[in-house]
Amino acid sequence: MLHSKALRKREVETLLQLAQGELDHLLQEAEDFPPGEREHLDAFARARGEKAHLQWEGSAVYAWAAASQRFRDQGAVLLNPDLRSRTFAPGKWIGFQPTSVGPATDWETDLGVIRLLHTTRRAAAAAMAEELSETADAQGVVTVCSLFGDIAISGPALIAADIAQPQLHYEAQWGTVTKLVGQRLPWWPDLLRRADVISQWSPGAPVTMAELLPDDEETTLREATGPWHLFPEVRSALTDLANSLHNQRIDSVSSDVRIFGKYGTSPDGVPLLVAAQHPTDGYPLPRIDDRDLLTRGWQALASSQLFEAYEPLSIMMRTDPTLLPFGPRIKVSDHTPAARRWAAQLRPCAPSALHAVLADDAQDVTFHRDVSTGTPAVRIRSADRRSWTFLAPLRLPGRQAQLKSVILDDTVWVSTTDGRIHPAPCTLHDHLWWGHGGGDRPTEAAWVITQLMDDLNAEVTLANHWSHAPQGLTELLSRSHQPGTELSRSALELARAQQYEDAS
Template identity: 60%
Template sequence: MEKLLQLDKGELDPLLENDEDFPQGSRDHHGLFDQVLGKVPPVTWDGGSLYIWAARSSRFRDRGAVLLNPTLYTRTVTPGKWLGFQPTSQGPAMDWDTDLGVVRIIHTTHHGAASAMAEELAETPGAQGVITVCALFGDIGSSGPALIAADTAQPFLEYETQWGLLTRLVGQPLPWWPSALRRSDVISQWSPGAPVTHAEVLPDEKETSLRQAATVRWPDDAIKTALIDLANSLRNQDVDSLDHEIRIFAEHGGHPHGDPLLIAARHRTEGYPLPRTEDRDLLAAGWCAIASSQLFEAYEPIKIGMQYATDLLPYGPQTEVRLRGPAARRWGQRLTACTPTAVHAVLAGDAQDVTFYTDRATGIPVVRKGSSRDGAWVFLAPLQLSDQGAPLESVILEDSVWIQTTDGRIHPGPCTARDHLWWGPGGGDRPTEAAWVISQLMDDISTRVSLANHWHHAPAGLTKLLNETRKYGTELPRAVLEHARRQRVDGTL
């Protein structure tokens, strides 16, 4: 602290006694022996808090955060000057010469970019005259885009500053680029008074992977259709997000109480939205073929599809259960070993000790990881159970919801692609998904379950039954389920 504030010995105690706003320090015991021996550790202060306090004090203002000096809002400042585009190690940047010195704005939201750039400049002789570096935080602040700053004098101490303050220092509206166009080839085209740049939205890694996969000679044309459709969907989503982002920031910049903001670039609109395939059966057939493919080229597409095309896959959400559970062991005994498909590869991840299976009753892919003591079954839940003339007999609560039928078979509870099944108190949430699935299976074991408006359809008694803490492996017989289903919230029938 003495080094940061440039204090002489003996100056600290009076400061602590007389300044009520001085940050609180803390004492951290560094070991058990310190506490046993009654050793009192020294008081320490957070450097960032001290740096901010110093900027707002009268005595230490010149030693605090440069852009938190309160006089910057009241004193007369000479309008700054644009010094040009800077391609930096932390992203595209603009330098502005101000009354304080050169302020560098990096147009990136990467965590720690301001500090890293300030440290780099501090180690460079002359530092190009830059006294502070600002990076975008990502959202809207009180006066414009939120900013994180780091000064070259103290590069490791980041703090928040205001877009409106920088606007005041440079004496003109500052340019801003939406995240999808925050690239050097776009930002380098700007200068004060330049027209808005129109640039193409570039494909991300997911879209590129899908389009590359579409060039493979697949045995089924539906696969190529599915791949291109999802690639187009992802691009359309990116463009929609860009439109939304520009609209939000433009509205803030145009607000009477806001500070000026220039939208420096927009995307080209020709050809958008990209065409989509309306035949969902064709798309579903394509994704089913990709999921069951054993070709290496199917791995990346299905990995992406399991995130962004879940409604078109023949499986439900990813589920993981412990091998040692009695229900899981019984279920595992009737799984069929198989050659791994693309889905198996995704489920296996980077695990080393894995074996691959298929549940013939539901068609779901299953991966076994590790040993029986600490291993797990990883699978995609079924969307429905086959009708074998055996109705629901009981429900077993063991890592997941298990359905036991009257023929003695065990099945993972079916689910829909974007939902989950669980039980127990949820801190305000309720297990209405599981309650509604169980209720549907009690009426028809082979139904393709729906979870639309599950919070409205789930029987109150079943929800209450599943909202209780249960012992691992608890079995709820059908009679108990039927009784609960007939109950009202107050427990009456």
Template identity: 65%
Template sequence: MVGRNMAYLRRHEVEKLLHLDKGELDRLLEEDEDFPEGSRDHHSLFDQALGKEPPVTWDGGSVYIWAARSSRFRERGAVLLDPALDTRSVAPGKWLGFQPTSQGPAMDWDTDLGIVRIVHTTRHGAACAMAEELAEDVGAQGVITVCALFGDIGFSGPALIAADTAQPFLEYETQWGLVTRLVGQPLPWWPRALRRSDVISQWSPGAPVTLAEVLPDEKETTLRQAATVRWPDDAAKTALVDLANSLRNHDIDSLDSEIRIFAEHGGHPHGDPLLIAARHRTEGYPLPRTDDRDLLAAGWRTIASSQLFEAYEPIEIGMHYAADLLPYGPRTEVRLRGPAAHRWGQHLAACTPTAVHAVLAGDAHDVTFYTDRTTGIPIVRKGSSRDGTWVFLAPLQLEDQGAQLQSVILEDTVWVQTTDGRIHPGPCTPGDQLWWGPGGGDRPTEAAWVISQLMDDISTRVSLADHWHHAPAGLTKLLNETRRYGTELPRAVLEQARTPLVDGTS
């Protein structure tokens, strides 16, 4: 099952789980066609090093689930998957209170089966880790199973992953509606942004809905702190605050949507009830945004070219969330050994690194910083001139007035050679990449449409809007072929490919 912690059991572990005597597992495998199938795919490096045939292993969760649904092994299977629970009459449970735990805020409920702990987190493996912790804690007796949120909606409510303290390494999916019936009342649920101990600890049965603030995340905090720096112009501060407000508004919109979806499911006639236990304060939302895109773009240009330490993290965030406002295109990496890349590199200017250079360099140590004199794009050379790479942000346009496209070279990216003897990495738009060669979808249409625009005007600011409709069919077909590294396509070949045929096709 997608989402649960996977544990693979060897033969002796399956026998121990099911309390089988020697030879019983073989008989079980022969007689029960529903028993989970074993596999040799999951083996240890130790076995591999010795050249041993890997042993058969079974998905432990699947065996545990199978046991719960069998008549003979039901008591050794998953606690909350016993089919008898569907018809069993249970007494109403009792709320035992909030529990701060190592895996997140939790609620304990006393039921007919024992204490069920619900950890209000979507952290992967949380149910397993919490059950293991409880199994090892002598003073925590009474909790028989731990449930954690999976994040989406299951058949009867929020999806739950469970792990029993008797078998803490084996996770399985259980139903919100079953746990609701065991506790005897609607269960509380908190949206992701309000799933905090200071909020969840305020709840008790019958308590009013908690109104809580949505806390800024790390990205928003970074942007607001950077806005307090003394920048060369006010545009940079405006851009930082605007993006911080945008991220906060997006979080609020996501929270509203999450609450609406889960509330509608809980109110559905065929669903099981849930209590929306907390909502966010709405005063002051949405936060104001700046409509002047030229001003925002000027601000991001200032940040991108800054050498201030405080510009590094904001530009890293901006490259993901405000890419359409930056003066550069997408991140591109090419090998230095390519002839086109080598020729291009000979005309680059070494420079003092900016914030963008620092982001492109990442944690690499052997780096050199450059600027393309023609397009102004920042470039980082990683490694040696023999086996290194150029890492750069592609240009948005080629300001090469008076020249024409002479040819394109397919070498890691699309290189454009002009009639004045220059060579440039192909321009692009922030959210796209220039691909070619056979592949699924519309892979070559981006490059085909960019090349077609440059053939008409080398200095145009390229667009990739609806490229799958605009790209000439013949040019797309030309770029949808497997090409040798460094293939050069002269203008005459490109012109022929994009020229419409007599029947109207191209």
């Protein structure tokens, strides 16, 4: 049951139309009554000598009342079990309603008007029911339903709120509303739930073919191509990502139609009516296969110091960061010995768009770059701490150097025989960690370290790391090491060899 308003004892009695003190007798008689609990009092309330009252979750009491013989007239309208056995006259579609919480359709039924909100906005049904309850004319509406965004046992999941008790929302069944209405109910895919689309529908109307409007990110990317008219690779990169996002949203609509069209059926076998789809002509939008071209375009944006590069780059970093030659974003404290050694290798630099994305909304920042790996780094100072945010390298420099040791701190650090220290390289969507993992093992770190021991310049892979990582090295990294622990190459070699000894 969804959580709604908590009710104290007198409020429960008012809901159930009981005399004061009568709830005590009901609690003794009704063993299935929802359990109550003491309200939470903060320290100030306790200091004032206030006592915690017993309270009940309102929606649970409201649903219980609907299922009981004595109180069902005071309970949730659409949970009344009598609805399952009653025969209803066919309902009537009243029309489209542009409400304050989203587009709706109104349906006249034997119970009164049911307003169906075509939105998954949180608490939309309760907000609409409360708004109607405060007006002189509720337009005959007795209950409001909104979409929950998932599929229940009889179709799309619904949240209902009755005009009589607007704050006590509850789960309702699409099949129940279908039975009351007496015909197939229209349903719109999430990205097509627009007033201009829903207002076109009426019973018997053909499926509306509605274009998918660009969202804010797609619009930003397409508008950003203007300032880059002299840089065709940048324009290509921006357009390609905009097309990609649009195609993903089209795929989302198609998936919704496929899933809800197949499973959105009431127990009586009445399917929902898919009221709108997107046109298929011209889709999917074209994509660029030349990965190198796209990478060059995004690298130009990342290194740019133009303000116009920031927002497109932020979108790319959220959607497809593989288009830059770096690993995952990492944040470390600046006071550890490993971080201080690494920071000494960095050079201050003018901020690029990529620096700005890493800094986010931090105010006190300085900008740096690791010349050997090209890694951008931002030092952030706040009132209580100082830290570094950077992108991990995909590979390490130093053709003549070897791995000297590994330091386990905020991240895995690698020191090399040429006197340098680096964050360990990693693939974009993975992580490196160590210590006891409740049955899991840090095979990612063990496999990366193994590859660097064989070739410091290797572009590491984590494919099948759970089977490739040496058993002994995985066991060593599974221990609860103190932060800052440094494991020498000889210790790593000894641990790695343990796997072969065990296998022999």
